[in-house]
Amino acid sequence: xxxxxxxxxxxxxxxKYTTDFVDEVKWQKVVRQSHSVTASNQSSISLSTTRTAMLxxxxxxxxxxxxxxxxxxxxxxxxxxxxxxxNFQPQSSASTSPNFFTVYASDIxxxxxxxxxxSGGSFPPxxxxxxxxxxxxxxxxxxxxxxxxxxxxxxHPAEILTADFNADGLLDIFVATSxxxxxxxxxxxxxxxxxSANGSFIDSSTNLPNVADNTHSAxxxxxxxDGFVDIYVGNIFNSGAILxxxxxxxxxxxxxxxxxxPEIFDYTTGFAGGNSKKYTSSLFADVDNDSDxxxxxxxxxxxxxxxxxxxxxxxxxxxxxxxxxxxxGADTITLDIKxxxxxxxxxxxxxxxxxxxxxxxxxxxxxxxxxxxxGDFVDIxxxxxxxxxxxxxxxxxxxDIDKDGDLDIVGAAxxxxxxxxxxxGSGVFSEANAGNAAFxxxxxxxxxxxxxxxxxxxxxxxxxxxxxVYQYV
Numbered sequence: 001x002x003x004x005x006x007x008x009x010x011x012x013x014x015x016k017y018t019t020d021f022v023d024e025v026k027w028q029k030v031v032r033q034s035h036s037v038t039a040s041n042q043s044s045i046s047l048s049t050t051r052t053a054m055l056x057x058x059x060x061x062x063x064x065x066x067x068x069x070x071x072x073x074x075x076x077x078x079x080x081x082x083x084x085x086x087n088f089q090p091q092s093s094a095s096t097s098p099n100f101f102t103v104y105a106s107d108i109x110x111x112x113x114x115x116x117x118x119s120g121g122s123f124p125p126x127x128x129x130x131x132x133x134x135x136x137x138x139x140x141x142x143x144x145x146x147x148x149x150x151x152x153x154x155x156h157p158a159e160i161l162t163a164d165f166n167a168d169g170l171l172d173i174f175v176a177t178s179x180x181x182x183x184x185x186x187x188x189x190x191x192x193x194x195x196s197a198n199g200s201f202i203d204s205s206t207n208l209p210n211v212a213d214n215t216h217s218a219x220x221x222x223x224x225x226d227g228f229v230d231i232y233v234g235n236i237f238n239s240g241a242i243l244x245x246x247x248x249x250x251x252x253x254x255x256x257x258x259x260x261x262p263e264i265f266d267y268t269t270g271f272a273g274g275n276s277k278k279y280t281s282s283l284f285a286d287v288d289n290d291s292d293x294x295x296x297x298x299x300x301x302x303x304x305x306x307x308x309x310x311x312x313x314x315x316x317x318x319x320x321x322x323x324x325x326x327x328x329g330a331d332t333i334t335l336d337i338k339x340x341x342x343x344x345x346x347x348x349x350x351x352x353x354x355x356x357x358x359x360x361x362x363x364x365x366x367x368x369x370x371x372x373x374x375g376d377f378v379d380i381x382x383x384x385x386x387x388x389x390x391x392x393x394x395x396x397x398x399x400d401i402d403k404d405g406d407l408d409i410v411g412a413a414x415x416x417x418x419x420x421x422x423x424x425g426s427g428v429f430s431e432a433n434a435g436n437a438a439f440x441x442x443x444x445x446x447x448x449x450x451x452x453x454x455x456x457x458x459x460x461x462x463x464x465x466x467x468x469v470y471q472y473v
Contacts, residue, residue: 099121106171108162120157122156151205156179159176163220172195173193185238191205224310231249234281258315261316264277279305295310298336305325333361335355337353350368350369350371393411395411
C-alpha cells in the first residue's frame with residue numbers, strides 16, 4: 001500500500017461520496033464574467049479585479065488539475081465566503097499537466113490583497129514529474145501570474161507556508177515536499193524562496209539540508225525566542241529514514257539543522273511503551289498563554305498526540321502534555337490541527353481533523369479538546385455527534401462564520417466541498433446544510449481564507465477562468 005493520502009494533497013478523482021449542496025439559500029453567489037485574455041505559458045499575465053480585492057490569510061483552499069479531475073482551485077473563507085478559480089493549468093518543463101495542486105494564499109507583497117502561491121504535483125499512477133511554484137500576485141488594480149522556471153521543482157508539494165525568514169520585512173516561501181508517493185518512497189528536498197526588494201523570488205533552497213525529505217507536515221514560528229522564524233519539518237517514513245528535525249534560523253534565511261530526541265521522534269525504532277513515534281500533523285502555537293510557542297503533534301495510528309515545550313538553553317523538546325487518544329482510538333490518523341478559544345473561557349483549546357488507518361483514510365472526525373484550568377485537555381467530541389461516514393477533512397480553520405461571537409469550524413474535504421460546523425458557544429458543534437458540502441466536484445486542498453470584506457469580487461483570467469465568490473448568509 002502506498003503512503004498516498006497521508007499527504008496534504010489529493011489525487012484528482014471523482015468524489016467517493018455524494019456531497020450535493022442542498023441549502024442554497026444560505027449561499028449567495030457573487031461572480032462577474034472574465035474578460036477575454038489569452039495567456040501564453042502563464043507568464044506575467046495581468047488579471048483584472050473589480051471592487052475591493054479580497055484578502056486571504058492561512059486557512060483552506062481546494063484545487064485539482066490534470067488527470068481525471070478539473071483544473072479548479074477553491075478557497076474557503078475566514079468569515080463567510082467561498083471562492084473558486086477555474087481552469088488554472090500550470091505546466092512542467094516537459095509540458096505535462098499536474099494531477100494535483102498545493103496552493104497557499106498570503107499577502108506576500110503587503111498591499112492588503114491576497115496573493116497565491118501554487119505548485120503542481122504528480123501523484124501515482126501519473127508519471128513522476130516536477131513543477132515550479134507559480135505566484136499570482138496583486139499589483140495595483142491588476143493581478144499578475146508569474147511562472148518562473150526555478151531550479152528547485154517539486155514532485156509532491158505537501159504544504160506551502162510563508163514567513164519572513166531573513167528578517168528583511170518581506171514574506172518568503174517555504175515548500176514542504178514528500179517525493180513521488182510510491183515505493184521505495186525516496187522523498188525529495190524541501191524548498192525555500194526568499195523575496196527580493198523588487199518582489200521577485202530567489203530560489204534559496206541550498207540554504208536547507210540537502211536531504212530527501214518525506215515531509216508530511218510543517219509549521220513555522222520562533223521556537224527559541226531569538227526573534228527569527230524557525231521551521232519544524234515533520235518527516236515520516238521514507239527509504240532514507242530521514243527523521244523529523246528542527247531548522248533553527250540564523251537570521252539571514254539560512255538554518256542550522258537540529259536533530260531531535262529519538263525518544264520522541266525516531267519512528268524507525270518501532271514502538272516504545274506500546275506507541276509508535278510517527279506524527280502526521282504539527283502546529284506551533286502558544287497553548288498556555290505564556291508568550292512562548294509550543295509544538296503540538298497530531299498522532300498517526302498507534303502513536304500519541306502531544307504538546308512539547310522547547311528548552312532554548314539545550315535545544316531540546318520535552319513532552320508537556322499527552323493529549324487524549326484520537327476520535328478513532330489507536331486507529332486514528334491526524335490530518336490537521338488548529339488552536340483557539342472555542343468556548344470563550346480565555347483558554348486555548350484544540351481542534352484536530354482525523355480519519356482512520358484501517359480502513360485506510362475512510363471517514364472523518366473532528367476531535368474537540370477543551371483546555372481545563374489546570375492545563376489538561378478534555379475530549380468533548382461526542383457532544384457534537386459528528387457524522388463520520390463522509391469524506392475526511394483535510395484542512396480546518398476556526399472562524400466566526402455566523403458572526404455570533406464564537407469560533408466555528410470550516411473544513412475542506414478531500415473529495416471536494418467546504419463544510420461548516422456551527423458552535424453553540426460551549427464547544428458543541430452542529431453541521432450546517434444537513435451535513436452536505438457547498439460544492440460537489442473533486443478538489444485537492446489548499447490553504448488561505450477570505451477576509452471579512454463581504455462585498456469582495458475577485459476575478460482571475462487565465463485562458464478564460466473566473467473566480468466565483470459565495471457568501472454565507
